Amino acid sequence: MSHIAIIGCGLVGRAWAIVFARAGREVVLWDAAAGEGEAAIARIERNFADLAAAGLVAQPAEALRRIRIAPDLATALAGAAYAQESVFEEVETKRQIFRAIDACIGPETAVGSSSSGIPASAFTEEIACRARCLIAHPVNPPYLIPVVELVPAPWTDRATVQRVRALMESVGQAPVELTREIEGFIINRLQGVLLMEAWRLAEEGYASVADIDRTVTDGLGLRWSFLGPFETIDLNAPGGVADYARRLGALYCRIAASRDVHQPWGSELIAEVERQRRAILPQSQLAERGEWRDRRLMALAVHKRDAER
């Protein structure tokens, strides 16, 4: 099997390296900044130690040895089955790296961009290899959260989408395939509509930020950790999803229609939400709580793996 190239070794690129190396693939890192590859490998080693302690990687030393650093972009790409691009999310930066990739890529390599919002059509239109480029958007960190959105540009080959889907499945990810581009793709659209309603409810004083969070952590989110929104309602009416839609569709339509004015979150609202969050969690403990989140995600990954057996 030919190797996987990781283009950009920041937080997202490193996490992708872990995904591929853990699954047995050879991984070649490249970053425009000197020393970034070495720094990435040191951090990946610590991540592998945590994953091994949680039972989420069997042979961390072997996995780490599958990752090496390329001296330049052309070497990283030479003979690669796939390249995952994770540079800074800014359209001109994306355009530049895709032009550089285009200049040295072989016909055997597909390229996925980790872009969480900018569609591939914004930065691949004018390059020769554009039919083999698409968005492969992860949720961080992809070695704990398996979903990856595959979003083709209008000129992306159907075969490329299928190939990248198969690759992602082969390394244990859960690819989701969009038929075409849309702002926010699916994940950020679903998260976005829920966030907009949550912020409005806080703004109008219906409940505290902590209580709104609790409706999800002790309610909706429990089912959603293993049942999607469609399967949830399919199981929530005696006759399944169509029965549910006839019973409750009108209610949800009224709720959606009650928010016809869409305004940005104002500075007073942002200050109030921040005040409530900082009362729950001081700024100085944000990083520590982020580490707690990652431990909880690891424990949940183990739980789900065992529950699905």
Added chain:
Amino acid sequence: MSHIAIIGCGLVGRAWAIVFARAGREVVLWDAAAGEGEAAIARIERNFADLAAAGLVAQPAEALRRIRIAPDLATALAGAAYAQESVFEEVETKRQIFRAIDACIGPETAVGSSSSGIPASAFTEEIACRARCLIAHPVNPPYLIPVVELVPAPWTDRATVQRVRALMESVGQAPVELTREIEGFIINRLQGVLLMEAWRLAEEGYASVADIDRTVTDGLGLRWSFLGPFETIDLNAPGGVADYARRLGALYCRIAASRDVHQPWGSELIAEVERQRRAILPQSQLAERGEWRDRRLMALAVHKRDAER
């Protein structure tokens, strides 16, 4: 400690009986239909056996013995600390039962309605005990999903809300307090906006129903099973929630604004979603999958309890 009255012994009333009896409270059941109390106890015994096998109730036989049946509504309510009403969700039915409750309730009893959508103001306005009535809306089954929405009518006593909140916390539930009524309360509003977007994405053919579900089960829902939407974004920007709002608020506002036309789900769309769901899960397997969901919820409850220790 005085007892808890359960008014209406269907699926929801039975689940509430389990919540209170498991936590050590005496429970008295009443149902307008003859034989319903006895049938409920037989089903509760089976539920307790399942919960005991999962490690979610320590002494199922003792818990079951704390549940008894009252011959009439007045006996069920006499001396009760709290009554949980779970009759059929239809406004006239709710009005009738609250009139009947009003006729025999003592001054020491608060009443929570399990109503998932009808606000308390629609059926408690004209009764004498209205200051001690509110909505206490669970997600089914409340012995596995702890959230409960407390929604006061305009005339509900502040002290009643506080008392019911303390009671719910004392039996292991996770109460969420609304300051006033709003259609759908919080849980169904948050679920509703996410469902509306999911259905629209399916209608417009951006992805299959299965792939839209996967963005939640293998992505968003993992964090949401232990992090609320506000805490999720608070940990997703270096400077916390205000930093996140400044970076991404405009994107989410554009996404929300892109759905300014709110139309009901049409019959063709419902048929298409049903077609996709039935291809994944035949109608004949809905009940079995519901039992699988309940087993997964039990396993998740054990996982969360252990992870939070």
